[in-house]
Amino acid sequence: MxxxxxxxxxxxxxxxxxxxxxxxxxxxxxxxxxxxxxxxxxxxxxxxxxxxxxxxxxxxxxxxxxxxxxxxxxxxxxxxxxxxxxxxxxxxxxxxxxxxxxxxxxxxxxxxxxxxxxxxxxxxxxxxxxxxxxxxxxxxxxxxxxxxxxxxxxxxxxxxxxxxxxxxxxxxxxxxxxxxxxxxxxxxxxxxxxxxxxxxxxxxxxxxxxxxxxxxxxxxxxxxxxxxxxxxVTVVGGxxxxxxxxxxxxxxAEIKALCIAIGQVSVFGVALNLSKFTLVAEFVVMAVVLIVRPYGLLGRPPVHVREGGEPEAPLRPAGTPARIAAVAVLACLAALPLAATGSPYTLVLATDILIAVLFAASLHFIMGPAGLHSFGHAAYFGLGAYATAIAVTRLGLPMGPAMLIAPTAGGAGAALFGWFSVRLSGVYLAMLTLAFAQIVWSILYQWEGLTGGSNGIFGAWPAAPFDSRAGFYLLALGVTVAGLLALRTALFSPFGYAMRAGRDSPLRAEAIGIGVFRVHWLAFILAGVFAGLAGALFAFAKGSVSPEIASIAESVDGLAMVLLGGVHSLLGPIVGASVFTWLSDTVSRTTDYWRAALGGIILLIVLVQPGGIMGGVGALGRHLRRARP
Amino acid sequence: MNGDPVLQVTGLEASYGAAQVLYGLDLAVGRGEVVALMGRNGAGKSTTLKSVMGLMGTVKGDVRLFGHSILGLSPHRIARAGVGYVPEDRRIFAGLTLEENLDVGRHPPRTWPDGTPAPSWTPERLYDLFPNLGRMPGRAGGQMSGGEQQMLTVARTLMGNPLLLLLDEPSEGVAPLIVREMARTVREMKEAGLSVLVSEQNLGFATEVADRVYVLEKGEVRYTGPMADLAADADAQARYLGV
Structure with a gap:
């Protein structure tokens, strides 16, 4: 040219x-x-x-x-x-x-x-x-x-x-x-x-x-x-x-314009279409800038940011009544296929909710106890889903091994991106995770040979005995509960205490010998593993994957679920994901203006109950206990 | 104390989250009076000043300025009612020049409740009071020494022409020369007719500037009287202030 x-x-x-x-x-x-x-x-x-x-x-x-x-x-x-x-x-x-x-x-x-x-x-x-x-x-x-x-x-x-x-x-x-x-x-x-x-x-x-x-x-x-x-632009500039x-x-703007102008180039004999690169160029620039200059080109480190927030109450392990209640709920959920024989859609929605719960719980794991506010968690969900779909359709792997590839892919992605991201904090961390997620999204979107481009991949169906709605629902239930228990166990282990110590006071945590970076990095990887697992369930539940599942919108949905339920409660992501998935499903089937309805409901919850749903339940419980003579 | 108090605090309680810090505090500051608030670390001195200024989330009791309740008002309303707050950690705007820092605190001149004009300040008057500041009006707040910042934080608050000044540990962490400068400033405020409530750990400083003293312990007033009495009472000093 x-x-x-x-x-x-x-x-x-x-x-x-x-x-x-x-x-x-x-x-x-x-x-x-x-x-x-x-x-x-x-x-x-x-x-x-x-x-x-x-x-x-x-x-x-x-x-x-x-x-x-x-x-x-x-x-x-x-x-x-x-x-x-x-x-x-x-x-x-x-x-x-x-x-x-x-x-x-x-x-x-x-x-x-x-x-x-x-x-x-x-x-x-x-x-x-x-x-x-x-x-x-x-x-x-x-x-x-x-x-x-x-x-x-x-x-x-x-x-x-x-x-x-x-x-x-x-x-x-x-x-x-x-x-x-x-x-x-x-x-x-x-x-x-x-x-x-x-x-x-x-x-x-x-x-x-x-x-x-x-x-x-x-x-x-x-x-x-x-x-x-x-x-x-804001983050790159500072x-x-x-x-x-x-x-x-x-x-x-110049990089985008130049990608369009140059178009097709050939590097070492490999043809690259740079005009497609425009979708991701800015995020690559942002990732590079944040890694090299964490506060942007002309930005300065914040002098001192005063937060008015109150200290968070420590997380407590569940007592006996809570354990009994959990087992009872689990029993009811396991019996759902028997109760829902008349309405097959119930099981489909319930499966969607279970997948959302596992995804939200994995995001909450780093957002709450580690204080790492990831804006790109859908990347690991997407990596898991695509890994599974590719394993089944392209490699012809059976369902079991295909499902195990997903957490590996999610964890590997999280290990790579987390290594750069967890060094940052606040908005900068949010933006770098977002950038990485956009890069994942654009790879899924553009690598047509492997990922099917914008159409995605079809034909990732579960094998018997999970090929019925009830069978797959029970599988999703089992995987999700196992995932929740694993995350919970990690939180109440010394590793979990170190995570929270690193969130509350990084310097003091370092001073008593906790490698905060390493602990938070591992937490990030763990969150990626379980997000990937949720992605595998998603791939089999839908039988197909498409790039949207790694998009900004999907990441924001995850954030909304965690915040809706309450970031300071372990039940928060479970309740939040359930309510969010059920609400968006219900609202989107009743009105064209489901976005406005959903937004209105979120605003109402945030304005009336800023601690999220579980924050509200917790406050109610404290109030009742105090009222009791 | 003569006449109606400028500041009257009754039954003040304050907490940080679940931790209560003040347990029913009573105190008063009269017109033109300098009152010292003493006590050990953690006794509740800074919290008292913050509560008066509206900077504490959870506060109970009553706080009256010239007889009007100011409890529960936002800090900017309390400032506009005539209260000037000088924080312990100075909180200079590091990215603004000295002049710009002063400008952020600027408010129109005010009058006393009886309609007579109250002391008002301009950058020029403040440079007379703190000659060091007059030599560097264009310097960024972040580039100033601790002592200079201490002077600037007082000057910035005075730009709002307060009637009551809340000074949080003005002698803490600054050189002896600056401590003397601060003591001189407090005396000049008193001469100008302002009321001052100053929290202090330094007995010498408090003795030099204050008319009366309240000694706090665990969020309650344990001793009150003329400053000279406490200065002369070695027993009380050992009991309430000794470590």
Whole structure:
């Protein structure tokens, strides 16, 4: 390919970078001040684009287009303020992960709101009045609107930079980023400051979306696509650094553009299609940056983050009544096939729930007791499922050995990725695990020869006696219970104590001779093993696997299950996974707007019962015991 | 103590999670009075100041400022009502310059409840009070020495023109020169008419600045009286403060 074509694609990348920067800058500001990782931030970009489309097409002309962009940005900013006041404000004292869960719920609700208002079709906006032409650059026609966009990014960066460094609002933002409690003690109304920052961030994202009007159709998948990109940009640039976000936005957009430009290349005689690499390029960049510079290109290690959270009560082994209850529940579950002979679907749903329980329990194992908040746990589930499916269909292995390959694959993946990830903490760990999961997803998606690409693999059916619904249900029950018991045993062994010690106070744990890294790495591997096992069950339950099972959405589902049940309880993931799977199944069969319904239910639980379901049950139990004379 | 108290604390209880720290504390600070809060480590001195400032989650009892209850208000409302809080660990904004740190604390001048103007502070006045700070207005908070940070944290709180100053262990961990500077500052605050509640472990410092003293032990007041009495009473010192 020619140098001119390369430069031309480079210009294209710059136009994309501007929007990416505007979304990421807002995400970074909000995180800095409120410590909330706002999963719904991409939704603001999407809504900005939809709103601009409506205004431009209904009003028409230059006023409709340019005025529409401004109004869309302001409107999305207002929506951000409303959401902050109505929902997030109530959650600033809640644990970080609950805030995350509620922003995920907001994302679901906003997505269905867009579906309701604009329908499922892609909507492409009109050309920009006044900038509809093209200029000739390097003998090629380059849209003048894209030139305008290339200039818009640095202008917004400059404006933001001036606000943050020169205004009192900016000084308060920076001060609150370091120590918001102290800012409050100095008489600054934090609630107002947070609302203002949130509104500013939402407006920026809305502006970024609206500006894409002539370049990109408005679609309902934008929210997740954009949030993933924006996270990558923020983390690569360094959380809280605006110039870092700008630099990273250009870097990521350019790499994507160049992959498209170069297309097919041949390395040592092997043909590689680089344009397919765009799906994963940014995550590879993020993984490399996080490994080499854990706080991003221009980020600094957090000075001191003050958490208002209360110390967690220690986990206690089950007493005799709890053991008896567990055996009774198990007996009921084992008898379910007899009770459900009339409704075969019950067993299908029950099997799904069991698989979800094992998956959620393996995630909880590292999230709760080890404090490692993985955002990419679906990777190990996916690796297990694919390993099993490949073993059965391609290698022709019988069911038993195929099922044993899954935990090996999950554990091996977790060993490799965990070795890099568990050194980090907080958001950085979350993002690196997410990046690795995206890499796994894109390998599954693109290695068509082995994985069947986007179609996946069919034909992984269980062998007798597990080929009936009841038979497979009982197998799933047995495997899941064995997995739960194994995880539980690990938690109450000295290894489990070391895990928790390493979470609560890494320095003190090191000082008494615990190798925190090694312990947490092993825990991560163990979690991967059981996630892989759950994946094997999934492959046999469905008879097929497809890349979605390793996607961000699947990882987020796992998080939602654990948080819904309560991260501080061992029963939490079990209850959470059951309720979540049952709810999404029930809701999705009764309404088209199941995302909104699910999001609404999650929000309700988080707002009314921030300790998750099991937190609520625990509080009720304590209350009853106290009331007893 | 003359007239109505500026701060009146009655039956104050506070806990960190399940651990109760204060068990029904009573104390009062009068107008223009410097009151020392003494006691061993863990007696509840810092917790008392944090409770008054609204920084403790679980608090019971009553806290009144000029007769109005402030218990349960958010810290920023308590600050705007005229309470200035200087934390023990300084909590300077490391990424902001000295000038910017002062600006974060800025509030308009206020008046006493009777309508007369209360002392108000500007960066210039504060640079007169702490000449060291005047020499480095553009320096980042994180690049300052411990003593300079200690002065800055007091100056930052004064920018809010408080009527009552809560000082948490101002003499802890700083050089003797800075301790003298702090003592001089507290006396100047008193001369300006402010009320000061200062938690302190250093008997010399407390004797130098305070009019009265409360000695805490295990979250309760064990001794109270004029500071001079405690300073002269070796027995009481040994009983309540000795280690």
């Amino acid at each position: 020619s140098l001119e074509a390369l430069l031309f694609q480079g210009l294209n990348g710059l136009a994309q970078a501007s929007t990416l920067f505007m979304v990421a800058a807002g995400l970074s500001l909000v995180f800095g001040v409120t410590r909330i990782v706002n999963l719904a931030h991409g939704s603001f970009m999407m809504l900005g684009l939809y709103a601009a489309w409506t205004l431009a097409t209904s009003l028409g002309g230059a006023l409709g287009f340019w005025g529409g962009i401004v109004v869309a940005a302001l409107g999305v900013g207002l929506l951000g303020a409303v959401l902050e006041v109505a929902i997030l404000r109530r959650l600033y004292r809640a644990p970080e992960l609950f805030q995350l869960l509620s922003t995920f719920a907001i994302l679901l609700v906003l997505n269905d709101l867009a579906l309701f208002l604009w329908g499922p079709e892609d909507l492409l906006g009109p050309r920009a009045p006044g900038l509809s032409g093209a200029v000739t650059i390097l003998d090629r026609r380059f849209p003048s609107y894209d030139l305008f966009l290339i200039a818009a990014g640095p202008l917004v960066l400059l404006a933001l930079h001036l606000v943050v460094t020169r205004s009192r609002f900016g000084r308060l933002i920076r001060a609150a980023t370091e120590d918001r409690e102290m800012v409050g003690a100095l008489g600054v109304n934090q609630a107002l400051l947070f609302t203002a920052v949130f509104a500013l961030a939402a407006a920026l994202a809305g502006l970024g979306g609206a500006l894409q009007l002539p370049r990109q159709p408005a679609t309902l998948t934008l929210d997740l696509e954009v949030i993933a990109d924006a996270f990558v 959380m809280g650094s605006l110039p870092g976000a700008f630099l990273a936005a250009i870097l990521i």
